[in-house]
Amino acid sequence: xxxxxxxxxxxxxxxxxxxxxxxxxxxxxxxxxxxxxxxxxxxxxxxxxxxxxxxxxxxxxxxxxxxxxxxxxxxxxxxxxxxxxxxxxxxxxxxxxxxxxxxxxxxxxxxxxxxxxxxxxxxxxxxxxxxxxxxxxxxxxxxxxxxxxxxxxxxxxxxxxxxxxxxxxxxxxxxxxxxxxxxxxxxxxxxxxxxxxxxxxxxxxxxxxxxxxxxxxxxxxxxxxxxxxxxxxxxxxxxxxxxxxxxxxxxxxxxxxxxxxxxxxxxxxxxxxxxxxxxxxxxxxxxxxxxxxxxxxxxxxxxxxxxxxxxxxxxxxxxxxxxxxxxxxxxxxxxxxxxxxxxxxxxxxxxxxxxxxxxxxxxxxxxxxxxxxxxxxxxx
Amino acid sequence: xxxxxxxxxxxxxxxxxxxxxxxxxxxxxxxxxxxxxxxxxxxxxxxxxxxxxxxxxxxxxxxxxxxxxxxxxxxxxxxxxxxxxxxxxxxxxxxxxxxxxxxxxxxxxxxxxxxxxxxxxxxxxxxxxxxxxxxxxxxxxxxxxxxxxxxxxxxxxxxxxxxxxxxxxxxxxxxxxxxxxxxxxxxxxxxxxxxxxxxxxxxxxxxxxxxxxxxxxxxxxxxxxxxxxxxxxxxxxxxxxxxxxxxxxxxxxxxxxxxxxxxxxxxxxxxxxxxxxxxxxxxxxxxxxxxxxxxxxxxxxxxxxxxxxxxxxxxxxxxxxxxxxxxxxxxxxxxxxxxxxxxxxxxxxxxx
Ligand SMILES: Cc1cc2nc3c(=O)[nH]c(=O)nc-3n(C[C@H](O)[C@H](O)[C@H](O)COP(=O)(O)OP(=O)(O)OC[C@H]3O[C@@H](n4cnc5c(N)ncnc54)[C@H](O)[C@@H]3O)c2cc1C
Numbered sequence: 199x200x201x202x203x204x205x206x207x208x209x210x211x212x213x214x215x216x217x218x219x220x221x222x223x224x225x226x227x228x229x230x231x232x233x234x235x236x237x238x239x240x241x242x243x244x245x246x247x248x249x250x251x252x253x254x255x256x257x258x259x260x261x262x263x264x265x266x267x268x269x270x271x272x273x274x275x276x277x278x279x280x281x282x283x284x285x286x287x288x289x290x291x292x293x294x295x296x297x298x299x300x301x302x303x304x305x306x307x308x309x310x311x312x313x314x315x316x317x318x319x320x321x322x323x324x325x326x327x328x329x330x331x332x333x334x335x336x337x338x339x340x341x342x343x344x345x346x347x348x349x350x351x352x353x354x355x356x357x358x359x360x361x362x363x364x365x366x367x368x369x370x371x372x373x374x375x376x377x378x379x380x381x382x383x384x385x386x387x388x389x390x391x392x393x394x395x396x397x398x399x400x401x402x403x404x405x406x407x408x409x410x411x412x413x414x415x416x417x418x419x420x421x422x423x424x425x426x427x428x429x430x431x432x433x434x435x436x437x438x439x440x441x442x443x444x445x446x447x448x449x450x451x452x453x454x455x456x457x458x459x460x461x462x463x464x465x466x467x468x469x470x471x472x473x474x475x476x477x478x479x480x481x482x483x484x485x486x487x488x489x490x491x492x493x494x495x496x497x498x499x500x501x502x503x504x505x506x507x508x509x510x511x512x513x514x515x516x517x518x519x520x521x522x523x524x525x526x527x528x529x530x531x532x533x534x535x536x537x538x539x540x541x542x543x544x545x546x547x548x549x550x551x552x553x554x555x556x557x558x559x560x561x562x563x564x565x566x567x568x569x570x571x572x573x574x575x576x577x578x
Numbered sequence: 579x580x581x582x583x584x585x586x587x588x589x590x591x592x593x594x595x596x597x598x599x600x601x602x603x604x605x606x607x608x609x610x611x612x613x614x615x616x617x618x619x620x621x622x623x624x625x626x627x628x629x630x631x632x633x634x635x636x637x638x639x640x641x642x643x644x645x646x647x648x649x650x651x652x653x654x655x656x657x658x659x660x661x662x663x664x665x666x667x668x669x670x671x672x673x674x675x676x677x678x679x680x681x682x683x684x685x686x687x688x689x690x691x692x693x694x695x696x697x698x699x700x701x702x703x704x705x706x707x708x709x710x711x712x713x714x715x716x717x718x719x720x721x722x723x724x725x726x727x728x729x730x731x732x733x734x735x736x737x738x739x740x741x742x743x744x745x746x747x748x749x750x751x752x753x754x755x756x757x758x759x760x761x762x763x764x765x766x767x768x769x770x771x772x773x774x775x776x777x778x779x780x781x782x783x784x785x786x787x788x789x790x791x792x793x794x795x796x797x798x799x800x801x802x803x804x805x806x807x808x809x810x811x812x813x814x815x816x817x818x819x820x821x822x823x824x825x826x827x828x829x830x831x832x833x834x835x836x837x838x839x840x841x842x843x844x845x846x847x848x849x850x851x852x853x854x855x856x857x858x859x860x861x862x863x864x865x866x867x868x869x870x871x872x873x874x875x876x877x878x879x880x881x882x883x884x885x886x887x888x889x890x891x892x893x894x895x896x897x898x899x900x901x902x903x904x905x906x907x908x909x910x911x912x913x914x915x916x917x918x919x920x921x922x923x924x925x926x927x928x929x930x
Pocket of ligand 1: 327328329330332335337338360361362363364410519543556558559560561562564565566817
């Protein structure tokens with residue numbers, strides 16, 4: 199019975215023990231943040247904040263102590279992550295590195311790469327971005343064309359990456375490049391690219407809300423030294439699949455709209471409008487469910503199991519959930535969303551209404567996730 | 579999983595897997611006859627997972643009951659397993675004798691059932707609609723009102739004044755029962771139980787049954803999609819079908835995860851009220867997706883009586899409305915959230 203394994207997980211006492219500490223830290227660090235600032239959720243970027251988080255010992259928490267990691271459990275890390283997201287902390291400067299780039303290097307990187315990069319991530323100094331998507335390679339990631347050619351002492355990279363979140367602020371990119379044009383999947387390799395490399399031009403792509411979050415990255419004869427190849431040439435595809443399962447596994451996949459739930463609750467508490475009260479309850483039932491599912495995925499990570507199928511389920515169900523929230527709020531509350539002026543509810547509604555389309559695109563689209571789930575069901 | 583839970587899982591799935599066939603369910607629909615499986619359910623001790631060994635039970639945990647309830651839901655077992663498990667637990671917990679045979683629970687805590695008199699002369703009066711298995715059960719464990727307080731009582735259904743048969747969509751008995759001075763054994767409501775214990779725990783067991791039935795509809799539908807060929811390919815190869823089945827799988831997985839939550843809370847000694855509310859609200863919403871996608875994928879054959887899909891889908895459609903539907907439980911959660919305020923919302927999600 200059952201296609202998936204969502205084994206129930208309970209947080210151990212040492213994980214729960216962290217919660218008050220994280221809350222106290224956030225209460226102080228975020229005391230000046232308005233609701234609409236918090237609504238940025240994990241898209242909010244603040245390198246200073248990330249350094250402070252690093253100083254608390256909350257980055258690289260599960261990594262081995264020999265690299266400066268915390269040697270702690272995935273459950274402890276989970277508590278820190280969920281508290282940060284729920285509070286709307288600006289975590290983006292460390293999020294990608296802590297979630298996937300660091301674990302990638304731990305698994306596939308060289309000793310030298312680990313010793314050089316991991317401590318910088320752990321201290322909150324190094325910000326990473328992900329260079330996978332290209333103009334002609336979105337969902338079909340294996341269609342990657344950006345080319346890395348072998349040259350003396352390294353690789354010469356030419357091509358274009360797009361939608362690269364945070365490339366303008368990042369110090370490094372984990373780039374997926376083609377090292378062999380004959381072999382679609384087996385011809386891909388991953389590299390660590392220094393964002394200050396000459397020949398690399400990062401230009402902003404402004405999103406529909408007028409915000410600068412993602413970028414275009416053009417590579418013109420960018421030199422990447424041999425020591426920055428991750429794994430061996432041709433192992434990029436398998437590594438990326440492993441990396442994506444980390445990317446999809448966390449609580450950020452259902453909490454993007456938590457600030458709007460809180461605002462809706464505020465309005466409901468004022469008005470006592472029965473439809474609003476009921477909807478807040480419905481959303482809490484969904485949130486409670488998703489949290490248990492997400493916690494169960496953390497349990498899989500803790501046991502060293504591959505979380506990719508269950509993580510895809512959580513991201514799909516979580517994406518539908520978080521994307522529905524601006525729709526629900528707009529239907530129930532007869533207030534116009536406002537970009538300028540207006541109250542907290544109106545501002546948060548405006549912000550998240552315009553963010554919501556991305557929830558089922560970034561990190562793998564809904565259709566692609568459902569394809570993965572269908573494979574898990576034995577349909578493909 | 580505990581040893582006991584493994585044994586219970588194997589025996590309940592063995593029994594229902596073998597015996598609850600389409601023929602049996604058809605006969606149940608036509609005549610109300612369970613083909614003798616109730617006797618086997620009892621013989622294997624499946625009705626008393628929560629009753630102590632000294633009273634002839636298994637002495638198990640709530641999660642042991644959970645595996646039985648979801649298996650009952652998965653197999654569409656046409657017996658009052660959930661109701662008898664609850665009635666037996668509540669009776670023992672209140673210090674009343676554990677009922678023999680089929681039993682059910684009745685909520686009269688709103689004053690619809692009243693107890694008068696003391697000790698051996700205590701009498702029960704009042705009327706309650708849509709009592710699950712009321713016409714089949716021998717005993718009812720009721721929650722009623724006496725002198726303004728709430729008590730637990732045990733009554734023989736043969737002592738009812740009237741039982742008017744009624745059914746849900748799955749033809750499970752949901753009968754209107756009235757009492758007029760029926761002899762009743764009375765006990766205090768244990769003080770760790772809420773006055774609406776029947777409503778809450780009833781919702782909890784239905785959520786577990788729904789999660790089981792969701793799993794059934796999902797596996798039947800996946801199997802059908804792999805077998806049925808159109809345009810030279812199995813249906814499951816079509817992307818439109820894959821997308822819908824994945825959506826349904828997400829709803830089934832969500833149901834399974836949240837339905838287990840209140841049982842785990844009880845085993846951890848916690849008050850399960852909010853997990854119950856979340857479980858019933860969430861599974862009741864998922865039930866509609868399960869039934870809709872299941873039927874769409876099966877085409878016309880799934881719309882026939884001949885095909886077995888409807889045994890699970892008619893139960894999903896019925897169970898989602900019983901012991902409070904999605905809106906009822908969402909309102910409870912919403913009222914709590916509003917009362918507790920914005921500052922406590924996240925803390926309450928985290929603590930269950
Ligand atoms: C806010 C945001 C941040 C992002 N950040 C990054 C980043 O940091 N790094 C990075 O590399 N990428 C990033 N992306 C890109 C993201 O990974 C891609 O948008 C995504 O993989 C889809 O690619 P695409 O946009 O080219 O859409 P397409 O692949 O062209 O898809 C368009 C539509 O067609 C559907 N579709 C495509 N193929 C199929 C198929 N086989 N079957 C059914 N339907 C299909 C898709 O599901 C989608 O609905 C980001 C995107 C967003 C929106």
